[in-house]
Ligand code: FES
């Protein structure tokens with residue numbers, strides 16, 4: 001499709017196909033399914049951060065009237081034993097198996113240890129209290145400093161650091177290093193060098209819908225799961241793997257999903273529900289409480305980043321160096337790699353190096369959280385750049401523009417950039433009236449840039465033509481933020497028909513080809529690409545059918561404006577999609593197209609945010625009073641939902657900057673496992689979030705799409721923190737900027 | 753011991769059995785199979801379960817089912833009348849005020865109850881009234897605009 | 912020949928050099944060639960990393976085509992949220 005292509009549908013803002021169901025209460029989310037024979041499953045969780053399980057006595061629970069099944073890790077295949085034969089035992093699935101149900105030891109407070117299924121949720125809860133577990137408490141480790149100390153208590157007794165030759169037993173699961181050039185040389189060339197250290201606390205994705213599923217099994221081994229997730233193929237594959245079942249026997253029906261932000265790209269309940277269903281011979285529904293969501297799902301954990309930046313007096317970056325420690329929870333697997341890859345990504349550096357350590361601690365297993373690893377990294381770099389701009393006495397946006405990544409820049413994470421929109425995004429920010437608007441007393445303004453890769457991965461799509469000329473599109477991606485609308489818009493565009501004539505169905509794992517998760521900002525980009533290809537397949541067939549009607553060679557038929565036309569001089573009236581669909585039986589049978597692909601040509605994404613705050617000098621409370629988010633979307637298919645991603649990401653980031661943190665007591669117990677004490681932003685905390693969509697089309701996508709979902713959470717933390725500095729003159733380097741911390745900073749007590 | 757309850761729910765006379773300690777939310781969802789009302793926390797902190805009982809906005813997770821004996825309960829499922837969407841529902845759709853949509857039932861019920869008391873709220877009043885409803889997806893911007901525009905619609909001030 | 916850039920951590924395994932000229936039509940062939948030069952290195956790379964070929968990142972890159980003038984970077988694998 002050429003650059004000048006005029007779009008009829010792309011860029012418009014119609015009502016999403018699933019909208020009516022979602023404003024009338026008809027849409028079914030994870031917890032909304034029920035079956036007549038259904039039992040309620042519940043999970044018993046560890047009261048210790050680290051302990052050996054000496055014994056589990058299930059007899060009293062089993063004896064309770066209404067209890068139909070009880071399970072422990074004994075009821076799951078021991079993947080470790082199997083994996084140990086081939087590769088030493090450590091792989092993602094082995095960890096996942098141990099996370100869904102503890103085996104031998106519990107590794108964090110809230111770790112699942114047993115589960116029951118009973119006729120009511122009240123009886124199931126009662127049964128949990130009748131399970132007798134004997135623990136031998138073990139010493140635990142809760143923070144990076146103690147986890148990496150030489151005499152640290154080990155979370156796992158047998159793990160050595162990957163990526164380090166000859167490493168001994170350690171809580172560091174992995175070490176990575178990347179970059180180019182020689183930072184020492186770069187710092188020698190610098191006129192100014194700033195080095196700072198930053199810390200962040202664990203935060204939760206905070207989706208409003210708790211994890212939920214319903215499992216049905218048959219005596220011949222078939223499994224049906226209704227489940228809310230970011231990918232029902234992921235649920236199928238992970239559940240089958242953990243239970244050692246053939247994929248063909250597991251059918252996962254996607255529920256509507258009430259938010260995920262990366263946290264629903266794994267399983268917690270599904271394997272347990274299947275086991276309980278098999279043991280009881282009944283279907284089993286499991287729903288996490290909010291407390292369980294906080295204690296045992298997600299989160300992204302704490303980080304410590306040391307960062308050094310060098311620049312010439314002209315404001316050219318000469319070197320960057322960072323050491324990142326990210327907690328990965330009880331199994332490692334933190335987002336530190338992505339932190340290392342993104343930390344210097346928005347700028348050109350002749351010399352750059354980042355070194356990352358993935359640190360195990362006795363906290364829940366971390367999960368992906370929107371642009372995993374990048375917001376903490378941006379917090380470090382973008383606040384140091386702010387400080388550098390001040391020291392060099394240059395405008396912070398100009399300093400960024402002088403160094404911004406462009407086509408051909410050697411990215412800090414390795415390759416050379418292709419066409420990216422970092423410069424255009426910064427220019428749009430600089431030219432926005434917000435950037436030059438006056439400020440009042442106790443107010444300050446901050447800016448920051450955010451980067452995320454975006455993902456391609458595998459997608460399948462089907463496009464079926466109905467006899468009345470309407471079109472049904474099949475996708476394998478749960479729709480979290482309006483992707484049905486963007487897929488329908490692209491389909492309408494491809495056929496040249498009305499948007500309302502397209503319906504998008506999220507098909508179950510037996511009704512569409514394999515599709516990777518809704519994550520990595522990939523659905524509109526990658527599944528969109530598959531839909532466009534499947535539509536092209538249908539268009540080709542439509543031309544062939546028209547050729548049959550007209551008794552001409554198919555090459556003589558073109559598809560234009562929603563109809564087949566005969567090329568050249570002709571008095572044949574065009575045939576519309578509806579006419580061809582109606583007569584499909586006569587011209588060769590039903591018309592349907594499909595496409596399945598690994599999406600190539602993913603376009604990397606940049607955003608830049610402006611934040612104004614007002615700081616109350618009496619209370620230390622920071623209020624965000626104005627906010628503007630600018631982002632390169634490549635091409636906005638449905639601009640409202642692009643804006644929605646930008647606004648939602650901005651507010652999520654504001655929450656991370658100002659309020660949100662997991663508070664653990666010294667025993668490793670989470671003290672604030674509820675929305676009352678883990679406070680996410682509410683409507684009265686934030687202003688309107690202004691948005692500017694920049695469109696630097698991704699040359700590798702037919703419509704120019706770049707992913708948009710993750711970039712918006714990267715810039716808010718540093719934008720807020722820089723604004724607080726501008727308002728107060730205090731640089732904060734430990735999140736969140738809660739009122740007591742800000743007040744202490746204002747009073748000159750160790751802010752940094 | 754089950755309790756027998758008679759109540760008007762979304763305009764319909766309903767009878768049902770519930771446990772003494774069962775919440776209205778669980779009774780709606782698990783007994784009456786009205787799952788339009790959502791549970792986000794079960795502790796009164798998220799507003800996803802918002803319903804009105806005799807016109808009063810409450811969290812259904814904090815009310816016992818037994819308390820609604822003889823009362824009029826309204827949920828998201830009763831907002832559209834005879835197949836016609838309420839202006840709030842229409843504005844939410846037109847202005848993309850939902851992403852995942854799980855918070856939407858609660859926001860609609862809470863916003864409707866606001867507009868019944870205050871037909872011309874300021875942005876600030878809307879924000880404070882809806883401060884008990886959490887949304888993690890939208891950043892609230894499009895929700896607040898939709899409520900303000902629906903209020904104007906209801907006052908007959910916009911098309 | 913394609914220009915291959917290794918992760919810094921693996922340079923000691925490749926004669927201390929980050930950059931190598933390597934012959935091969937796809938990533939699998941590059942890895943085989945690297946492995947022949949530095950025994951074990953190809954296998955190590957295959958198990959752990961993603962590849963960027965001329966600026967585009969591939970998470971499952973074994974059979975991706977490489978042009979004679981391509982620049983190929985090995986990097987850690989990232990997912991997304
Ligand atoms: S479920 Fe009732 S307030 Fe959250």
Ligand code: FES
Nearest residue numbers: 851852853887889
């Ligand atoms: S739209 Fe997802 S929580 Fe509000």
